[in-house]
Amino acid sequence: KRFLQLVGSATLVTWIVGGAAFYYVAFKERTPGEQLPHDPSKKNLVILGSGWGATSLLNTLDTTEFNVYVISPRNYFLFTPLLPSVAVGTLGPRSVIQPTRYVTRHKARQVAVIEAAATDVDPVNKTVTFSDTSEVQGLVSSTTLKFDYLVYAVGAETQTFNIPGVRENACFMKELDDAEKMQRRFLDCLESAAFPGQSQEEQKRLLHMVVVGGGPTGVELSGEIHDFLEEDLRSWYPELANNVRITLVEALPSVLPSFSKQLIDYTESTFKEAKIDILTKTMVKEIKEKSVILQGPDGVKREVPCGMVVWAAGNTLRKVTKDLMAKLPEHQTNRRGLSVDEYLRLLGSDKSIFALGDCTATSYAPTAQVASQQGAYLAKILNKVARRDHLLHELTQIQVQLASLPEGTPESAELLKQKERLSKELVKAEKLKPFKYSHQGSLAYIGSEKAIADLPFSSGGNLAVGGVATYLFWRSAYLSKCFSLRNRTLVASDWIKVKLFGRDVSRES
Ligand code: FAD
Numbered sequence: 001k002r003f004l005q006l007v008g009s010a011t012l013v014t015w016i017v018g019g020a021a022f023y024y025v026a027f028k029e030r031t032p033g034e035q036l037p038h039d040p041s042k043k044n045l046v047i048l049g050s051g052w053g054a055t056s057l058l059n060t061l062d063t064t065e066f067n068v069y070v071i072s073p074r075n076y077f078l079f080t081p082l083l084p085s086v087a088v089g090t091l092g093p094r095s096v097i098q099p100t101r102y103v104t105r106h107k108a109r110q111v112a113v114i115e116a117a118a119t120d121v122d123p124v125n126k127t128v129t130f131s132d133t134s135e136v137q138g139l140v141s142s143t144t145l146k147f148d149y150l151v152y153a154v155g156a157e158t159q160t161f162n163i164p165g166v167r168e169n170a171c172f173m174k175e176l177d178d179a180e181k182m183q184r185r186f187l188d189c190l191e192s193a194a195f196p197g198q199s200q201e202e203q204k205r206l207l208h209m210v211v212v213g214g215g216p217t218g219v220e221l222s223g224e225i226h227d228f229l230e231e232d233l234r235s236w237y238p239e240l241a242n243n244v245r246i247t248l249v250e251a252l253p254s255v256l257p258s259f260s261k262q263l264i265d266y267t268e269s270t271f272k273e274a275k276i277d278i279l280t281k282t283m284v285k286e287i288k289e290k291s292v293i294l295q296g297p298d299g300v301k302r303e304v305p306c307g308m309v310v311w312a313a314g315n316t317l318r319k320v321t322k323d324l325m326a327k328l329p330e331h332q333t334n335r336r337g338l339s340v341d342e343y344l345r346l347l348g349s350d351k352s353i354f355a356l357g358d359c360t361a362t363s364y365a366p367t368a369q370v371a372s373q374q375g376a377y378l379a380k381i382l383n384k385v386a387r388r389d390h391l392l393h394e395l396t397q398i399q400v401q402l403a404s405l406p407e408g409t410p411e412s413a414e415l416l417k418q419k420e421r422l423s424k425e426l427v428k429a430e431k432l433k434p435f436k437y438s439h440q441g442s443l444a445y446i447g448s449e450k451a452i453a454d455l456p457f458s459s460g461g462n463l464a465v466g467g468v469a470t471y472l473f474w475r476s477a478y479l480s481k482c483f484s485l486r487n488r489t490l491v492a493s494d495w496i497k498v499k500l501f502g503r504d505v506s507r508e509s
């Protein structure tokens with residue numbers, strides 16, 4: 001009895017302490033404090049983008065020494081790994097985003113957040129021109145800002161290879177809007193298939209979902225669509241569910257080329273069990289309103305009717321990035337992206353422009369993991385740069401004072417001592433460590449409550465695992481990677497909601 005009382009008291013204390021800690025963190029997150037205003041004597045640091053690279057940088061950056069401006073067409077950070085879950089309603093769209101101001105309002109000095117797209121970067125005159133591209137615009141909707149330092153983190157856009165019909169007829173899976181659009185389209189296909197008098201053939205067409213691209217995005221999305229079908233649509237559309245087909249089309253000989261062979265095989269067999277058709281060595285040549293044109297390994301083209309196509313065929317550079325490269329033709333010759341040195345400084349610029357993430361061409365894959373590590377690294381570099389600039393300023397002032405004093409006086413001796421000390425500090429501040437990426441492993445959800453993981457050992461070698469336990473690991477890993485307690489809470493409660501009540505099948509128009 002005593003033991004049970006003890007356990008009861010311990011549980012109660014844990015709940016009270018846990019609850020108080022939770023409330024404290026939530027309260028801190030939503031009540032930012034006073035901030036220093038912008039200071040004309042400080043240097044302007046302009047950050048382009050609010051994605052993985054830029055947000056990770058902002059999180060770590062000490063803004064005291066800069067006037068920081070964040071310019072991005074979206075005023076939030078998007079947790080891309082969970083985007084496919086939004087597309088089928090497992091997660092709500094607002095659960096996977098974090099307003100940029102929730103980050104910047106916690107910084108020591110004010111950070112200006114500007115919802116606009118950069119249209120031009122001038123690396124010589126050090127200016128950025130940007131425009132408000134949203135629906136509502138004020139009298140001023142385009143302007144130019146001078147920078148002392150620029151962090152270029154605009155990411156990439158979806159590669160279409162100029163294949164006819166992709167832009168007009170396919171859904172993408174890159175931005176929040178894309179996931180919401182896909183969800184609407186998917187449910188529209190179901191409702192249209194349920195329309196009275198629809199022929200069997202037309203029903204089958206409407207219920208055929210084609211995903212193009214067997215990279216991690218296409219695989220995760222196919223898995224999520226399958227879950228939606230099995231866990232919800234079978235209950236609410238029993239007359240249609242058996243006719244829903246998912247086809248994943250991949251031009252290469254296998255899906256997930258960046259994962260180990262064992263995990264590729266595991267994914268392919270899981271998809272087979274889940275009745276997701278994988279067409280490898282098959283190219284999508286055209287997307288029409290009601291069909292896709294496929295070219296198989298035999299080289300023969302065939303038209304396949306379908307209700308929805310999701311295009312997840314990889315990345316390409318944004319126009320503003322291509323334009324920037326064209327301004328530095330001698331140094332920017334890599335067609336995959338911006339070339340940077342080991343400190344992420346843009347080649348061809350005067351060391352005042354840094355670039356990171358998917359817009360760069362490095363030896364690393366274009367992943368969130370790389371971009372966020374680069375962002376955190378760059379914050380440290382910029383903190384050092386600020387220190388260096390500060391020391392240089394002080395040294396210049398000492399030099400001016402020394403010039404006005406006769407040699408050998410106690411004041412000049414004191415200044416010389418100070419100069420020596422600051423010069424030593426300057427040498428330290430100028431020593432920068434190059435960026436080093438530490439790969440934490442690759443994870444992907446493949447549907448049916450299974451995930452795959454390629455995890456590197458620090459001693460070398462790899463652990464390749466897949467299954468239900470990996471799925472739980474995938475969930476906890478991504479939950480812990482969410483940027484705030486708010487996001488973690490929203491994502492976890494969405495998962496619980498879906499477990500209890502299923503996904504919502506109402507279609508927003
Ligand atoms: P982004 O995060 O794309 O950010 C770019 C930012 O620039 C955005 O805020 C954008 O609005 C802004 N921008 C765009 N144009 C302009 C402009 N003209 N001016 C100013 N700003 C601009 N990686 C993983 O490691 N693990 C995963 O599980 C994973 N899952 C993914 C799932 C999906 C569906 C997708 C699409 C990608 C996934 N990735 C994953 C890849 C990862 O999202 C990217 O590698 C990562 O977002 C790159 O970060 P970034 O900062 O370079 O670009």
Ligand code: NAI
Nearest residue numbers: 213214215216217249250251283284313314365366443444
């Ligand atoms: P991707 O570039 O990895 O894959 C795109 C696939 O589409 C390629 O395999 C390509 O062969 C195929 N393709 C291109 N054109 C085609 C066509 N016309 N017909 C048929 N197939 C065609 O792109 P993805 O999946 O969007 O990933 C982008 C980046 O984001 C990658 O670096 C990836 O590692 C990362 N990512 C990581 C995730 C994870 O770790 N869980 C999840 C999603 C993305």
